[in-house]
Amino acid sequence: MLTGTEVLTTTQMRAIESAAMASGKVTGLDLMERAGSAVAGQIRLCWPKPGRVTVLCGPGNNGGDGYVVARLLHRAGWRVRVLGMDNTPGPDAAEMKRRWGKIGGIGVLTVQELRSGAKSDVYVDAIFGTGLTRPPEGDVERIIRHLGGYGGDIGYYLPRLVAVDCPSGLCLDSGVMLGSRRGQDSTWYKLRASLTVAFDSPKIGHLLEQGPECCGTLAIADIGLHQQRVSEVRIRKDGPPVTVVRRPYVEAIWPPFSVSDSRRYSDTTERQAAWLQKRDASGSHKYSHGHALVVSGGPAKGGAARLSARAALRIGAGLVTIAPHADALAEHAGQPDALMRRAIDDADALRDLLTDARINAICIGPGCGVDRATALLAEALPARRPIVLDADALTALSRNPDLMAALHDNCVLTPHMGEFARLFPDLAERLDATPLQGPAYSKLDAARGAAVRCGAVVLLKGPDTVIAAPDGRARIHSALDLPWLATAGAGDVLAGIITGLLARGLPPLDAAGLGALIHAKAARAFGPGLIADDLPEMIPQILRETA
Ligand SMILES: NC(=O)C1=CN([C@@H]2O[C@H](COP(=O)(O)OP(=O)(O)OC[C@H]3O[C@@H](n4cnc5c(N)ncnc54)[C@H](OP(=O)(O)O)[C@@H]3O)[C@@H](O)[C@H]2O)[C@@H](O)CC1
Ligand SMILES: Nc1ncnc2c1ncn2[C@@H]1O[C@H](COP(=O)(O)OP(=O)(O)O)[C@@H](O)[C@H]1O
Numbered sequence: 001m002l003t004g005t006e007v008l009t010t011t012q013m014r015a016i017e018s019a020a021m022a023s024g025k026v027t028g029l030d031l032m033e034r035a036g037s038a039v040a041g042q043i044r045l046c047w048p049k050p051g052r053v054t055v056l057c058g059p060g061n062n063g064g065d066g067y068v069v070a071r072l073l074h075r076a077g078w079r080v081r082v083l084g085m086d087n088t089p090g091p092d093a094a095e096m097k098r099r100w101g102k103i104g105g106i107g108v109l110t111v112q113e114l115r116s117g118a119k120s121d122v123y124v125d126a127i128f129g130t131g132l133t134r135p136p137e138g139d140v141e142r143i144i145r146h147l148g149g150y151g152g153d154i155g156y157y158l159p160r161l162v163a164v165d166c167p168s169g170l171c172l173d174s175g176v177m178l179g180s181r182r183g184q185d186s187t188w189y190k191l192r193a194s195l196t197v198a199f200d201s202p203k204i205g206h207l208l209e210q211g212p213e214c215c216g217t218l219a220i221a222d223i224g225l226h227q228q229r230v231s232e233v234r235i236r237k238d239g240p241p242v243t244v245v246r247r248p249y250v251e252a253i254w255p256p257f258s259v260s261d262s263r264r265y266s267d268t269t270e271r272q273a274a275w276l277q278k279r280d281a282s283g284s285h286k287y288s289h290g291h292a293l294v295v296s297g298g299p300a301k302g303g304a305a306r307l308s309a310r311a312a313l314r315i316g317a318g319l320v321t322i323a324p325h326a327d328a329l330a331e332h333a334g335q336p337d338a339l340m341r342r343a344i345d346d347a348d349a350l351r352d353l354l355t356d357a358r359i360n361a362i363c364i365g366p367g368c369g370v371d372r373a374t375a376l377l378a379e380a381l382p383a384r385r386p387i388v389l390d391a392d393a394l395t396a397l398s399r400n401p402d403l404m405a406a407l408h409d410n411c412v413l414t415p416h417m418g419e420f421a422r423l424f425p426d427l428a429e430r431l432d433a434t435p436l437q438g439p440a441y442s443k444l445d446a447a448r449g450a451a452v453r454c455g456a457v458v459l460l461k462g463p464d465t466v467i468a469a470p471d472g473r474a475r476i477h478s479a480l481d482l483p484w485l486a487t488a489g490a491g492d493v494l495a496g497i498i499t500g501l502l503a504r505g506l507p508p509l510d511a512a513g514l515g516a517l518i519h520a521k522a523a524r525a526f527g528p529g530l531i532a533d534d535l536p537e538m539i540p541q542i543l544r545e546t547a
């Protein structure tokens, strides 16, 4: 269910590039020409009238792409200034530098040089790309700070920064600026490109943490590496052995803020849409769409679970039962009438209820209370039914190693960062450390590490939601355009949507991925002013619009 676009690590990208070259069908120079040509093409699409451009070229192949951009924009009538480094680049970059050298000069890549002369309409950042290994320092650091607006005038009115592959300093495996403290509004530097042109596929760092904000609009250019998008690679007889490691697979199911081609993301087929809308022949009566049980808590705590239950109903679970403590049963007498109610006071009562094998998905945590969640999880987990653990259930887990050990691959954990840190403190600590080396430890690494450790699907919530399965498959859902989704109860609704999808029979990773997508689409469709109660009510519209 749901096809996103494949996301690569920088190692995978390099392996694909090497395999392409080893196949003899393409040279490094060809790829560099195509990459530079894609960037120049995007610049001309965005700003058709030739103007002044400054191209900043670094020491490696990213810089090589920059020299191509300079040559092609010059040919298109732009007034081009190039600043580069006095270095010994690889042969392809050296050749592109030489070709540019026949057309124009190369200034020194320093802030003084950048500030001298006429201002440009467009600045092209071709300093570092996938080869960044450590925080920028020296002249390069000063240039990046300057471009980021901390160093002077250019940054403050620099609307047209175009990044080649990524804004320099961004680690494409994690989405953090190397050397910059995570999670804080960095006083270090933060480049904000208006356009980033990357090659073949998005990389992890384009989608996570600071990546989307720094990249601006993300355009993914096809540079003809399709033949390498298979796991088995044929090598020329005399070529070096190349292995392309392409599994486990990571997918982006929603693009960050703004991409040039959003059709690459979150496709549902006609058959999947029909299933979501119940137009197919999958069910003839309510039980064929499953029976979800949403465990609730004691008196005055029922709102959260009711949000979950309402969402499970709206996403199409055939039946939903809310199960509070008997003392709170009366509170649940109101809307929606479609909801069934059944008191559960203790683990014995839950065991009785679970003798009904038709209950095929459970949601536990929202408004449940930690002690109650602890007791009921001890009963529910060994039943091995699909189950979503959120809120108080996650706190219960973090306090009870026995419960943690009882998790299984039908479980979906939905922690936000605070809950994640309680559950997996060592992983959270690694994430919190200032990244000084690339590839930096990422949210994806953390979610995957957690999923492997606990043997369950882990959905780490945030503006960039990462979902990982114990077998290594993962999905990334970036929703930076939805700050209004950070509202009380939004997580309870998400837990309910996922529970409903589990009840309808989706496997846990798919239920979590599709749940995150529908949840965000509902928030996007409602817009600012959203409260969590609005989210379930938007689901019918989202289902209708699913193509
Ligand atoms: N993959 C593809 O399909 C294609 C890739 N292409 C392009 O190649 C780019 C990758 O090129 P790349 O590997 O040469 O690395 P790049 O980003 O230029 O930087 C590496 C250089 O910087 C240096 N360096 C690193 N950190 C540093 C620091 N903090 N401060 C100072 N120096 C630092 C590092 O030196 P070292 O770490 O060895 O000391 C090395 O010299 C990729 O982003 C894309 O634009 C396209 O041309 C064609 C298709
Ligand atoms: N800035 C943001 N932009 C987009 N989505 C966000 C943002 N902050 C949080 N979210 C999403 O909102 C939901 C909040 O869930 P949670 O933290 O559990 O809140 P609550 O416990 O109040 O329900 C999650 O789905 C999360 O991914």
Ligand SMILES: [K+]
Pocket (backbone or CB within 6 Å): 062, 125, 126, 127, 128, 129, 163, 164, 165, 166, 167, 168
């Ligand atoms: K760059």
